[in-house]
Amino acid sequence: MSDPRATGGVATSLAQIPEYRGLLSWLSSIDHKQIGILYIASAVLFLLVGVAEAVLMRIQLMWPGNHFMSPGTYNQIFTMHGTTMVFLMAMPLLFGFSVYLVPLMIGARDMAFPRLNAAGYWLYLFGALMLYFSFMAGGAPAAGWFSYAPLTEGGYSFGPGIDYWALSLLVMGAGSVATAINLVVTVLTLRTPGMSLRRLPLFVWMTFVNSFLVILALPALNAALVMILADRQLNTHFFAPEHGGSALLWQNYFWVFGHPEVYILVLPAFGVISEVIPVFSRKVIYGYGFLASSTVAIAFLSFGVWVHHMFATGLSFAALYVFAASSMLIAVPTGIKIFNWIATMWGGSIRFTTAMMFATAFLIQFTAGGLSGVTFAAIPIDWQLTDSYFVVAHIHYVLLGGTLFGMFAGIYYWFPKITGRLLSERLGRLQFWLLVIGFNGTFAGMHVLGVLGMPRRAYTYPDRPPLGLLHLISSSFAILLALGLVLLVVNVIVSLRRGAVAGDDPWGGWTLEWATTSPPPPDNFERVPPVRSRRPLWDLAHAPPAVRDAGRAEGGGHD
Amino acid sequence: MTERNRLGMILFVLSESVFFTLLIVAYVFYHHPGAEGPSAAGVLDRGKAAGYSVALLCSSLTLWLAGLSLRRREQARAASWLLGTFVLGGVFLVGQALEYAHLLRAHVTVSRNLFGASFFTLTGFHGFHVFVGLVMLAILAGLTLARSRPERVEAATEAVAVYWHFVDGVWVVIFSIVYLWSMA
Numbered sequence A: 001m002s003d004p005r006a007t008g009g010v011a012t013s014l015a016q017i018p019e020y021r022g023l024l025s026w027l028s029s030i031d032h033k034q035i036g037i038l039y040i041a042s043a044v045l046f047l048l049v050g051v052a053e054a055v056l057m058r059i060q061l062m063w064p065g066n067h068f069m070s071p072g073t074y075n076q077i078f079t080m081h082g083t084t085m086v087f088l089m090a091m092p093l094l095f096g097f098s099v100y101l102v103p104l105m106i107g108a109r110d111m112a113f114p115r116l117n118a119a120g121y122w123l124y125l126f127g128a129l130m131l132y133f134s135f136m137a138g139g140a141p142a143a144g145w146f147s148y149a150p151l152t153e154g155g156y157s158f159g160p161g162i163d164y165w166a167l168s169l170l171v172m173g174a175g176s177v178a179t180a181i182n183l184v185v186t187v188l189t190l191r192t193p194g195m196s197l198r199r200l201p202l203f204v205w206m207t208f209v210n211s212f213l214v215i216l217a218l219p220a221l222n223a224a225l226v227m228i229l230a231d232r233q234l235n236t237h238f239f240a241p242e243h244g245g246s247a248l249l250w251q252n253y254f255w256v257f258g259h260p261e262v263y264i265l266v267l268p269a270f271g272v273i274s275e276v277i278p279v280f281s282r283k284v285i286y287g288y289g290f291l292a293s294s295t296v297a298i299a300f301l302s303f304g305v306w307v308h309h310m311f312a313t314g315l316s317f318a319a320l321y322v323f324a325a326s327s328m329l330i331a332v333p334t335g336i337k338i339f340n341w342i343a344t345m346w347g348g349s350i351r352f353t354t355a356m357m358f359a360t361a362f363l364i365q366f367t368a369g370g371l372s373g374v375t376f377a378a379i380p381i382d383w384q385l386t387d388s389y390f391v392v393a394h395i396h397y398v399l400l401g402g403t404l405f406g407m408f409a410g411i412y413y414w415f416p417k418i419t420g421r422l423l424s425e426r427l428g429r430l431q432f433w434l435l436v437i438g439f440n441g442t443f444a445g446m447h448v449l450g451v452l453g454m455p456r457r458a459y460t461y462p463d464r465p466p467l468g469l470l471h472l473i474s475s476s477f478a479i480l481l482a483l484g485l486v487l488l489v490v491n492v493i494v495s496l497r498r499g500a501v502a503g504d505d506p507w508g509g510w511t512l513e514w515a516t517t518s519p520p521p522p523d524n525f526e527r528v529p530p531v532r533s534r535r536p537l538w539d540l541a542h543a544p545p546a547v548r549d550a551g552r553a554e555g556g557g558h559d
Numbered sequence B: 001m002t003e004r005n006r007l008g009m010i011l012f013v014l015s016e017s018v019f020f021t022l023l024i025v026a027y028v029f030y031h032h033p034g035a036e037g038p039s040a041a042g043v044l045d046r047g048k049a050a051g052y053s054v055a056l057l058c059s060s061l062t063l064w065l066a067g068l069s070l071r072r073r074e075q076a077r078a079a080s081w082l083l084g085t086f087v088l089g090g091v092f093l094v095g096q097a098l099e100y101a102h103l104l105r106a107h108v109t110v111s112r113n114l115f116g117a118s119f120f121t122l123t124g125f126h127g128f129h130v131f132v133g134l135v136m137l138a139i140l141a142g143l144t145l146a147r148s149r150p151e152r153v154e155a156a157t158e159a160v161a162v163y164w165h166f167v168d169g170v171w172v173v174i175f176s177i178v179y180l181w182s183m184a
């Protein structure tokens, strides 16, 4: 295709931008948009891998006493499923949106450190491939996504799986910290004139706070990983109780990282929702200041709740009470956020596009997941339900029904900006309903399984009704769920070929990314519009023509 | 540009401080009187460690002076301060290497007991950070000598200085805990 800009036209697809042609352009890119796309594409790929693993688990659990796979294989599969979904799918998906959108939303040309940005992505991909290489190198890790000691010690996990697991997480962790630093510096130094911190789009706010969480939480994991590697490779005994080590120390260190990590996984989804809901309700977001500041509160509190993952470890009651209280406390700012979003929708003229439907489902399902979470903060309930399917249900309501649904809203909302084509709404709706029905069908019943005493991470279970029936229902709905997830890829391929041309601002959005063409040119903006409020594009559309032209001229440079 | 590099480095250092905090906590956690085998009080030589620690502390001063000279565009002087910093950092590493050699000869190894494990992990990672700092210092000194773009070298030096002072500060904490508190 020829360069449309040469004839004064505007590129309407990525293939029309000469800078983006050819494999080398992608491998060597330091353009934040290409790197963002690479992140998102890799994340979707690993989503499919993780789903495939989930389907294997659900086949195994379909009937009591099933012999589809051996117990050892099952352990590897659930470990790889959890690790893949958290580190290879969710984190890079969030980073992909962050590095793609943040510079555009603040009117910058690129990230503060474009090369570091590329390094972050390639570290992630290298780490991810290393994790999967373990299958060929003698067996995948099989100690769960949080690899509790002393199971991970050399004397209990013989194969190289845990070593691959730890090394790959170290590599990816380094990349994540680099990218988070990059995002913070970008937000602090590259905002266009007029874009004060109080005018930042909420997605940028949430990413900003989230990056601090990454910067402070990932090193805790790295310290723990270094110690477990030393235990396995250098024969130290940090986590080996029989030699005076402490298995609990691993748990403490892991969850000092792990609980902030849970918020790392959900805050960007909050950001997406905060952009999508106002645009499709045609109303200003309700309580901007609260949404932004409560995010900071959540970030602080998230470092003070880790022990609630360890209520069953025999800690002193004083410690238990403190952490139970802090865990209930953190639900408060989160809960109020939910009301902010509902208040934004209230009385608005809502357009139920696919993106908005995902956002709405996020609200409902995330609330359900949050509520089952708060029940755990009550210690006796935790003692009863810990390590049961109730926890599996909770994880998925928060991470799948919450984060992933939120990110789907983001995918449908920004796909036209990223590629120049709209995703098919018809396929979108089909996908939405498959996912909602499949998701709730698969996981709602798991709450009951948990209460009935079905332990998690068990490769099979006795034939004692109604366990078999509940598992069968769950497995059947999981097929719909998996189909819904695969349908995303179908929709992307179909829409890239035949999707409607999006134009600059298909949804009537108000933030700066919609001011440039879709897809944006390599330099992002020809001119950044002036920023005088939180909704620069609304100002532009509603200003009298004279002011508008003056404003355009004034908003020239942005360095 | 200057601001951007420094800011990035400050955030990196923030991240590293969490990493070191947890390694230090592990050291403290495993330090108790009843522990079997060699312990800090039995095998470490406080005097020698204090000696090479002083070299590291001085290197913070020389790096600060290098920054001053760079700001005044006195390239030759800046280069010598940078080299001085490099040498002082090198003295620290050599001192640490000699200490390690001594410990290993006495069969105090990383796998001997939890003191060995936490001591070598903590000081080893710190030493690795010093080593990385030395590489950066060598590059800066080379760039200064080669008279490459002074404003960029200055910006880079400021960022490296953040890192170096941090590594220095971490050592002060490690020294206080490992050589003062746990040997008491």
Ligand code: HEM
Binding pocket: A051, A054, A055, A057, A058, A078, A079, A081, A082, A083, A085, A086, A090, A143, A144, A145, A146, A392, A395, A396, A399, A400, A403, A404, A442, A455, A456, A457, A458, A459, A478, A481, A482
């Ligand atoms: C098709 C969709 C999915 C299905 C059918 C599914 C199914 C399952 C099942 C059955 C388990 C429990 C295994 C056991 O304890 O024996 C599990 C664990 C887990 N899942 Fe999923 N899952 C899906 C998607 C996701 C997504 C999107 C995420 C995260 C964003 C996720 C994160 C996890 C985590 C963290 C665990 C815990 C792993 C462990 O115990 O170490 N899953 N999943």
